[in-house]
Amino acid sequence: MTKYLKGLAVLGAVALVVTGCGSKPTESNSASGGNGGSKSNASAKDFRACMVSDSGGFDDKSFNQTSYQGFQDAAKELNIKTSTAESKSDSDYSKNVGGMVDAKCNAIVTVGFKLGDQTAKSAAANPNIKWGIVDYDIAATDLKKTGLKEVPKNVKSLLFDTAQSSFLAGYLAAGMTKTGKVGTFGGLPIPTVTIFMDGYWEGVQYYNKVKKKNVQVLGWSEQSQKGLFTNDFENKAQGKNTASNLISQGADIIFPVAGPAGLGGLQAAKASGGKVNAIWVDTDGCKSAAEYCDVLLTSVYKGMDVAVKDVVTTAADDKFDSTAYVGTLKNDGTGLSPYHQWDSKIPSELKDEIGRLKQDIIDGKITIKSKAQPQSK
Structure with a gap:
């Protein structure tokens, strides 16, 4: 993926934090000096990068956390000031994005589909700020809804x-199920x-x-x-x-696509005593939620940290x-994480088949049909 995302420098940070209240940011800590960063200390001192999470927060062990890691990596390497706003509910988005504008941020990254409309409106009102948004196609903004x-x-x-990497996960699950x-289940019925x-x-x-098998998928039908x-x-309990x-109903491999709520699915798998296992999403679950690594066959990752x-x-x-x-299998923007503790348990033949399927998708021999795939390619 570094072939497509370039220009990354070195060290230091100044951090300010807003926690889901939309109030004016206050300086919480700083790191002095620089160490060969791509900008001079004087230039870095004048640049402020900012980030707003969605309601999952920066510790969701999923896409907010991974995006935040990329934000922190950039801040350290560039020796720049930062401000962050951690949303506690959807009602915080307007206040938190507005707080970042008020903080005179030069660049603002928002995390999540649900921040799409607010990001579009704020970006239009503040054309001198550079914006990035994870998991939302700005080209698909509803102009009538946003008033733009x-x-x-x-x-x-x-x-x-x-959809490409999840195809591989589905093939793996079908090859490993005993029942x-x-x-699978989701958080909300939204494209991401x-x-x-x-x-x-x-x-x-x-x-x-x-x-020539008949493995059933419970919890979702692409057709309907x-x-x-x-x-x-x-809600982890939910x-x-x-x-x-x-x-x-008999499912022995679970694929939760629900952020922190999905951790409840991993809890259910863990409680089965080895009868049920899972596949995680957004980031390598064996790193972000290591306590569940023994029940995770793999994870469908998104390179949000590198993109941010x-x-x-x-x-x-x-x-x-x-x-x-757009992260794809071809540019390594998405894919399957290592099998970790399952590496010796998954048949080598199945792993080889998944490797060939990956290449077939890259080469266009297999076409993914999901209408939720990004259109901005």
Whole structure:
């Protein structure tokens, strides 16, 4: 992926924090000096990068946390000031984004589909600020809903075709199930969630086709676009109940696409005593949620940290480009994480098949049909 996202420098940071209240940021700590950064200390001192999380918060062990890591990496390497706003609920978005504007941020990165409308409106009102948004295609902004006359030109969308990598995860799940049933559930029925579920569903169907099997997917149908959702991303108890519902129907591999609520699904798998396992999303679960590594076959990762780091770096270096970035299997913007503790348990033949499927998707021999795939390519 570094082939596509370039220009990353070295060391130091000044951090200011807003925690879901939209108030004026206050300085909390600083790091002095620089160590060969791409900008001079004087220039770095004048540049402020900012980030707003969605309601999952920066410690969600999922996409907010991974995006935040990239933001922190850029701040340390560039020796720049930072401000962050951690949203506690959807009602915080307007206040928190406004707080970053008031803090005179030079670049603002927002995290999550639900921040799309607010980002579009704020970017249009503040054309001198460079914006990045994770998991939202700014080109698809509803102008009537937002009241805008045109899509703002100062926003870079960071998108990920996780239908491709989830296809591989679905094939893996189908190859590893003992009950002939695998399950998935989402947080909300939005494209950045259903894209995982579509790919997973397609991967299972492909396995059935080539192996002449009949593995069932519980919790989602790409054809009907109907399935199981927790209806939020924070309620772990609801996630556990939803996973338990799938397990009671016979699913022995769970694919939760629900942020922190999905951790409840991992809890349900862990409590099964080895009968049920799972596949995580957004980041390598064996690193972000190591306590569940023993039940994780793999994870479908998104290179949000590298993409966010690139936005901040190019903005600081006056090389910002608002052309949408789309992470794919080809550019390593998405893929499957290592098998970790399952490496010796997954048959080598199955791992080889998944490797060939990955290349077939890259080469266009297999076409993913999900309508939730990013259109800005």
